[in-house]
Amino acid sequence: MxxxxxxxATTRVDEEVLEVMLPFLGERYGNPSSMHAMGIDAKTVVGDAREKVAKLLGADEKEIIFTGSGTESDNLAIFGYCRKNKSKGNHIITTKVEHHAVLDSFERLKKEGFEVTLLDVDRDGLIDLEELKRAITDNTIFASIIYANNEIGTVQPIAEAAKICKEKGVVLHTDACQATNYLEMDVTKIGADLITINGSKIYGPKGIGVLYKKRDIMIEPIIYGGGQEFGIRSGTENVANIVGFAKALDMALNHRxxxxxxxxxxxxxxxxxxxxxxxxxxxxxxxxxxxxxxxxxxxxxxxxxxxxxxxxxxxxxxxxxxxxxxxxxxxxxxxxxxxxxxxxxxxxxxxxxxxxxxxxxxxxxxxxxxxxxxxxxxxxxxxxxxxxxxxxxxxxxxx
Amino acid sequence: MADIENKEKKWFYSDVVKEHFMSPKNIAMEETDVEEISPNGMGEVGSPACGDVMKMWLKIEDDRIKACRWKTFGCASAIASTSMLSVMVTEKEGVKIEDALKIRPGDILERLHGLPTVKIHCSVLGDQALRAAINDYFRNSDQKERMVDLRKA
Missing domain, CATH: 3.90.1150.10 (Aspartate Aminotransferase, domain 1)
Known part of the structure; x- marks a missing residue:
């Protein structure tokens, strides 16, 4: 038994996901940056996957960045936004119940001169929106609030938090890795500016994440190189994983x-x-x-x-x-x-x-x-x- | 699939640790398990906040540990190492107190075929409970001058 x-922790790769991935682990191995037919084939499927993911999330294609993991998406959102915008202020906010990918990134930013406020949760595991309001100062530029907690599964009032942040001009990131299978994933309804999703929690492959980044939000890369993913995340695209991610997200949202x-x-x-x-x-x-x-x-x-x-x-x-x-x-x-x-x-x-x-x-x-x-x-x-x-x-x- | 099932049998710990964890020796499940050895020394160490508490009872006769019982709130490493320690101190008709006090955490680790590095500190608690129980015996038997530090130098 x-x-x-x-x-x-992780889900199995669904058979249908595996099936759409296999050709790209086999004969269709082209690099999307190559100009020949094999490159164009790879570039086309990555583009199709991006379009599909964007549509599923109610986003624009240019708002979808493929990364190497949920952790990387969290890091890219946090370091990418805060380092790029530190001239606007040095106060950032998160909660005491974040994944370590967020908490440890905030710890790192402290060393770079940022002031960090950690929001408490109540006995039920929920943040207090009034505390969020009080925490925001003129110096606050960024907040990261987990959508659904990875350990205890509690769901934060993310849309309300997004409204508060928007009113006060604070950019909001949410880690939605655990939420994707079960909660609202339309980016306009979530209302956050940056959203992290992870393939390995949605019956997709490991080693693939997505960062949704609202068009007008400026972030800087944490990985430099060939300028893939709109120059925000260099590195040859993991075509098989990208294709698998799109399929997995499609299945997850359709059966949600x-x-x-x-x-x-x-x-x-x-x-x-x-x-x-x-x-x-x-x-x-x-x-x-x-x-x-x-x-x-x-x-x-x-x-x-x-x-x-x-x-x-x-x-x-x-x-x-x-x-x-x-x-x-x-x-x-x-x-x-x-x-x-x-x-x-x-x-x-x-x-x-x-x-x-x-x-x-x-x-x-x-x-x-x-x-x-x-x-x-x-x-x-x-x-x-x-x-x-x-x-x-x-x-x-x-x- | 059979291959996966076999791999699933793999364990984070050694087979000896697993054996002592799954079937701890000398553990006191019921009060009668303690009563049956008529203990004359008892020690309790640790704290629930740290994630481990260890309680040990000894029956000492002619300066030898004739029987040992213990209870724990602890992880697999704490359970396995205390189980092994309880075997080591009662071997061969009972180990002399002075020899029992010489048992080092490293000796237990060796008999357990090792523990993951992050778990080694968990094996120390049984040893401290043993020393606390021996001290209790010294206190009860008018040999206070023989009492030892809980932590080894």
């Missing part, structure tokens, strides 16, 4: 509504089943949440141990985010909710996907409770959830 519940309902029902069954276990807790709001995300803390046990016991039974999930699984620190997202470190150490993210079936959910609900019970018997801790939360965040905490 194999139950893959780590779709927020019915798939959101289907997955949402399975997710709710999983959540209510797991919350039947004593001293367990859903992290982040249930209402404003991606339909495929269940992030649960099982108090008094350590998440990695649970994860590895589940692994033995073929249940594949994550602690925190997969990218930080080498880290010993508890999830910064759980901590940002104002929850104690021990709940961060006890959290498991189950992220469902289009292959998830009801029997997968039944399998998890049959196999996980005995493991939780076993690990709790092994544990010297016997706190109740109320005690743990009342103790709050240990501000003096250090390893």
């Amino acid at each position: 194999r139950v893959y519940m780590d779709n927020a 509504d019915e798939e959101s309902i289907r997955v949402g029902k399975l997710r709710d069954k999983l959540i209510s089943g797991l919350l039947n276990l004593p001293e367990s807790r859903l992290n982040g709001t249930h209402e404003k949440r991606l339909p495929n995300n269940a992030n649960i803390s099982f108090l008094n046990l350590e998440g990695e141990s649970l994860l590895l016991y589940m692994n033995e039974l073929g249940i594949y999930a994550s602690t925190g985010s997969a990218c930080s699984s080498d880290s010993l620190e508890p999830s910064h997202v759980i901590i940002a909710l104002g929850l104690p470190h021990e709940l961060g150490h006890s959290s498991i993210r189950f992220s469902l996907g289009k292959d998830t079936t009801e029997s997968d959910i039944d399998y998890v609900l049959k196999e996980v409770p005995p493991i939780v019970e076993k690990l709790r018997k092994m544990s010297p801790l016997h706190k109740t959830m109320e005690e743990a939360i009342a103790a709050g965040v240990d501000k003096d905490f250090k390893h």
